[in-house]
Amino acid sequence: MGWIIPHGVSTFTPEIDRLYYIILVITGIAFVLVEIGLIYFSFKYRAQPGRKAHYIHGNVTAEVIWTAVTAVTVVIIGIMSVPVWNKVKGRNSVPAGALAYNVTAKQFEWNVGYPGPDGQLNTADDFKVRNQLHVPVNRDVVLEATAEDVIHSFFVPAFRLKQDVVPGMRMRIWFRATEPGPYEIACAELCGLGHYKMRAFVTVHTQEEYDQWLAERAAQAQSEAQPSAVASR
Amino acid sequence: MATTAAVVDHATHAHADDRSFIRKYIFSTDHKIIGIQFGLMSLVFLALGGTLAMMIRWQLGFPGKPMPLGSLLPETMAAGGIMLPEFYVALVTMHGTIMVFFAIMPLLMGLFGNFLIPLKIGAPDMAFPRINMASFWIAVSAGVLMMAGFFVEGGHAGAGWTGYAPLSARPDLSGVSLGQELWCLSLIILGLASILGATNYITTVINMRAPGMTWFRLPLSIWALFIASILVLLAIPILSGAAIMLLFDQTIGTNFFNPATGGQPLLWQHLFWYFGHPEVYILILPAMGFVSDVLACGSRKPVFGYHSMIYAIISIGFLGWIVWGHHMFQSGMNPTLGMTFTISTLLIAVPSAIKVFNWMGTMWRGSIHFTTPVLHAVGFVAMFTIGGLSGVFMSSTPVDIYIHDTYFIVAHLHYVLFGGSLFGLFAAITFWYPKMFGRMMNEFWGKVHFWLTMVFYNAVFWPMHDIGVHGHMRRIYDPSQYDFLKPLAPVNTFISISAFLLFATQGIFALNFIISWFKGEKAGRNPWKDTGLEWSTPSPAPHGNFEKTPTVYNAPYEFSVPGMAEDYLPQDQKADQSRAPAGAGH
Amino acid sequence: MANATMMGPPAETQPATGVYNGKVGMWIFLGSEVMFFTALIGSYIILRFAHPEQWATPGQALNIPVTAVNTFLLICSSVTMVKAFAAIQDGDQKGLRMWLVATVLIGATFVSVQVYEYVHLAHLGLLPSGYREGSDLANAAASGVAWKAGPALPAAVGLYGTTFYTMTGFHGFHVTMGVLCMAFVTWKAFNGKYTVADHRGVEVIGLYWHFVDLVWIILFTIVYLM
Ligand code: HEM
Ligand SMILES: [Cu+2]
């Protein structure tokens, strides 16, 4: 609790958390200085009989110093943010060879499209699973995300990952999970009255587990598709 | 004695108006009356917006439990007293909309813009008194339309106060049709009122300053209102344009935000935030100005760095136009733009910091009288600082990936809007109340209200940082749906109970406000021994304001001038020539 | 702007800028109007850049000659407005009335032509939402044949219709408001309310009128000619 970020399980976690804590320390110092200063001044300079306020209009040196210190501090924070941002969301940040999945958001569910046995996305043997994203651990993963109706936001707190998914646009969301386990996917953008229950899961498997799961699911999808050749999307 | 008689004569002359009751108090063109009308309207909306917040907090603190008095609500809002999700999104939307557009903004600009500008610059009234009156009644009609939305079929608007398209543009996806249309229409009409008001304020400040009231003798409250008016003038038409497009998308089938036909949902966000960020400065600059006035008077000291305060206000006014993208870091906007917006956003923290340091400098070596307004002003500085600092987290794009659209944002915006704007307003209302009504507000109850508000306010909003950092999304009807939010339930309950207490505390303010109106101790012309021109006229000020047009000789905050008997030198009082105070010649 | 003459400062105060309030106020108000049209034009630019294929070749769907004449009329009304102002500066009451009436009439004509244009276009098949189903334009676009000796029409014109009607419509709304206020000023002119010494109302409404004119020239260029 407190201001501690909960445990995270993606490669973004250490960098984003580090930045967060750096800012926490910097703002924390500013916070303490200002609040202590205010309380101290409130006591020290409270009106007392026989004492008059000091007649002064300002002090250029002091003002230049605190302006400069603030400016430099915030610029440093800005500069530190650049590489992390570029890594997560930069134009060409998606690593080559990342495993690709289709994610389609609609009121109020996340549909994940998996490459079938051929390992290729957007081929005939693709299959879909509702609200379930399964990925292998320690592999780069990219989600080709679209929205069918309104704006949703793909949010996995444990990955420190959030990306709005806008109808009419294709978003490429990538990450690399570092610990196996089930994690929750939430929708972070108000998308209608069912927004609060637009919940899904990402399950991070070890590679063997993942291969097994994929094979099972692909077979299952195949057998389901066989009887009626007309795909119901 | 002859001169005194003449003055009295003038005064009665200013008083002797034979306007009917309706002309005087309903369709009045007197800026003070219009200001008070705006004030009363916004206070009613403030109470209403607060009530909506209580319902929101009930649902979050006690999800799925029947609301007290909930059975009074129709089945379309709460089934058997248990709030429905569609009502919850309408509540969240209307809480934000009402607070921003119908409570804080008209309190700052409508009430104090009107009340203070002519009085503080030494003008008899606004430049366009009739347009001023029209502005108020247009705002009232916008308010009525906005309220009507609660009673229409399909419920009220439910796309958030930011009205993101396509949810807001598509009744088939939101389930809301007329409510969302009324929302647009009301904002368009309110925009007209704001633009007329801003035109009026700007003209008045430019053209109607009393002799000697140079730009660098204007009190900071007036500077802040002036710059905020310019922001209103230039930002509101963008919102009007966007709201018109949205209304057309909803009603006549245009395609601005409709992705199916090539329209762009992100266009709405760009337009909204291009208006929206200047808007948040409209919501804070005037409060900053009031706090500067009150702190100087309370500390019996000139404002520290008066000139840099002005430059800070102006640069906030400029920078405010190039930071809107920080609301859209995660929206899918070009990521390279994200970098530029980070830098500009971090830069805007600089003038904000300058202001905080200057306020502290004003208190430094002062002789601070902790009256209720001064307490609220110091509280403002303390709380605004927290809001400004939390802004730094969000301006760092990588950190924002995680905390965007979580309760961290909710905490930030309440620290600047409640801790900032509203504390600033409490300072201003208690400070200028005697000039409005001729009576003092009760100091004891004022202080009780301040301290309780301070405690409960922090109990409500401080933990929101924490649950935000744990990933708690905003605008969520039922957090218990998520496993990772379950451990936060006790915090939510704590916040809700604190919120109820915070709300109840405001009853003290309301009672103090109303009772003092009739029973308060009579205030003289200048109960706070302040230097502003408004204090040289009777309380309440007569129609026409000044017995004779004042002439200004001094800088605005000449307190504790060495060698003077009194510790304040009113702006319109000539200093003893041999001991002219510094700054008087500016 | 209508009651501009009543907006003068109370007699005792001298405006700090030396310019009377009504005029200062109108300039400021026009600043707001600039931002409003900026929002419309900016959105137009963004939408068009993303989907240029939805725009018809100039002159294909919209009738340029008719609107060019209409544009010329509106420019003329600025001239008559200037004439009206010049007349009252010389104390020529008759001239003031005549030129004001001319301005009102031309303004009203402009709006009427615009309404006619809308009706015609809707009939032809262009609506704010795009093609009207089953209309001539829709059929021509669907068949892909050349339309009016030009290239084939765009397959979809959702954004084209949207921006065309919104931009010209809001301009038309501004002209209509201007005509109403101008009619009010004219009525006052007939009652002899303006003099050589004080004719602020004429000047203030004139400012607004010229602004609306200027906006039209920009809109005509980008909506019809580009
Ligand atoms: C030091 C100065 C400030 C900085 C650096 C700052 C930064 C930010 C950023 C980056 C966001 C977007 C966060 C997100 O959605 O992920 C934000 C949101 C917000 N800020 Fe600030 N801010 C500052 C001051 C203010 C002030 C003075 C106000 C108003 C009085 C304000 C009101 C808001 C509001 C209302 C939102 C939330 C809008 C919404 O999504 O509903 N901020 N701020
Ligand atoms: Cu959602």
Ligand SMILES: [Cu+2]
């Ligand atoms: Cu902002």
